[in-house]
Amino acid sequence: MSFDTNDVTRRDVMRTAAAGGAIGLAGCMGGNGGNGEDVNPADLEVPPSDLEDNVNVWNWYDGWVDWAVEEFESEYDTSVSTAAYSNPSEWYTQLEAGNEEIDSISATSAWVVRSMNNDFLHPLPAEQMEGWEALNDLARSDAEEYYSADGNIYAIPETIVAHPLTYSTDYFDEDPGSWDVLWESDLEGMVSMQDWGEVACRVAAMYTGQDPNDPDDFDELEEVLIQQKDLNNTYWQDHSTVLQMFENDEIVAAVYTDGRTYDGRFNQGIPLGMSNTQEGFMYTYDTFVIPQGAPNPRAAVAWTDFGSKPANAAQKAPTMGYVAPIDSLEEELSDQLSEEELEFLQWPQTMSDNAMFIEPLSDELREQFDQIWTNVKAA
Structure with a gap:
C-alpha cells in the first residue's frame, strides 16, 4: 500500500x-x-x-x-x-x-x-x-x-x-543494498522515484545519512533530488504503472511497497526483489x-x-x-x-535492523517537503 x-x-x-x-x-x-x-x-x-x-x-x-x-x-x-x-x-x-x-x-x-x-x-x-x-x-x-x-x-x-527499494532480480545478481542505486548515472532512464514530496524527501534523507523523520539539511535534500531528477524514467504516480515498467524492462529499480513487490513477483511472475538498504527503509x-x-x-x-x-x-x-x-x-x-x-x-524479522518507523509529520515538515518537491520538479 x-x-x-x-x-x-x-x-x-x-x-x-x-x-x-x-x-x-x-x-x-x-x-x-x-x-x-x-x-x-x-x-x-x-x-x-x-x-x-x-x-x-x-x-x-x-x-x-x-x-x-x-x-x-x-x-x-x-x-x-x-x-x-x-x-x-x-x-x-x-x-x-x-x-x-x-x-x-x-x-x-x-x-x-x-x-x-x-x-x-x-x-x-x-x-x-x-x-x-x-x-x-x-x-x-x-x-x-x-x-x-x-x-x-x-x-x-x-x-x-514497508516502503523499500524494489529491484529487478534479472538485472541485479544480488541485493544492491543501497539507495545509491537511484543516483547511479549508469542507470539513467532505468529507475523511478515516486511523484510525492514526502516519499522523495525521506528517501533523499536516508541517501544523505539524515534522519528521514527529522532531517536537518533541507538544502541538501533539494540538491540531491535535483541531481537525481534526470535519471528517472518517470516520476511514478500509479502503483500498477510501476509493475508494468518492471515487466517491460523499462526500469530496474524503484521506490515501492513490500506488498506490491510480493504481488508482482509471486502472482504476476515479474522477477522482483525487496532491498535491505543499508541506509534504512521505512515502514x-x-x-x-x-x-x-x-x-x-x-x-x-x-x-x-x-x-x-x-x-x-x-x-x-x-x-x-x-x-x-x-x-x-x-x-x-x-x-x-x-x-x-x-x-x-x-522481512520484518530479517530486515528489522534497518527498518525505521514512519513517524507522523508535523505541518511544518510536510510543508517543507512539499516546497522542496515543487522546487525539484520546476528545476
Missing part, C-alpha cells in the same frame, strides 16, 4: 466496481435503532453479545475483505457492508462532520494519530483480544507508543507496510479503528476481534501480499504458501 501520510491516495488499491454504491449503502445501513452512541466499545466483553444486524466497514484491503466478509457472516448473525475509498480524507471528513455511518476503518498511522488528537476514535478492549496478544514485540511496542493515550489503545495494527501500519459515532459498536468490536485474530489476519498475505505483524505468521500460512513466499514475508 502507499506511503503513510495525511495526503496519501490509493486510487488503484480498491477497484471494486460498486465502490461508490458501497459508500452510499454504508451510509444507509445504521444499527438497531441508532443506539451506538450509548455504548463504549472499550467496556464490552470480547466477543460481545447481542450484536447489531450489520456492520459498516471501510477497509481498502479488498481481496482480504472479500474473504473476511464471508467468514465473518458465517460465524456471526450479522451482515457486513463494505465501502471503498481512494483517500483517507474521505472518511476523516465524515468524522469531522460527526460520524453516524462508519463502524470500522482500516486507517494508516498518520490518520490514526490525527484522529486521536481530535477525539474521533473510540478506545478498544484490546487486552481482551487475541489479535492484540498475538502481535509481535515491534508492533505492540509501536502501538503502545503511537496509538495509546491515558492507558487506552485506539488502534490495532492489521498489517505492517508503517494499517490498523483497525472504531470511530466515534459508530452506529453498530458491538458488531464493530466483533469485526475488529475477528479480523485481528492470527488465523484471519494472516490471510492478508495470500489475498493481498501484505504481512500481518504477528509472531505466528509462518505457522498460520505454512500449508498455503511456498517456502520462497514465506521467506519473503519474513
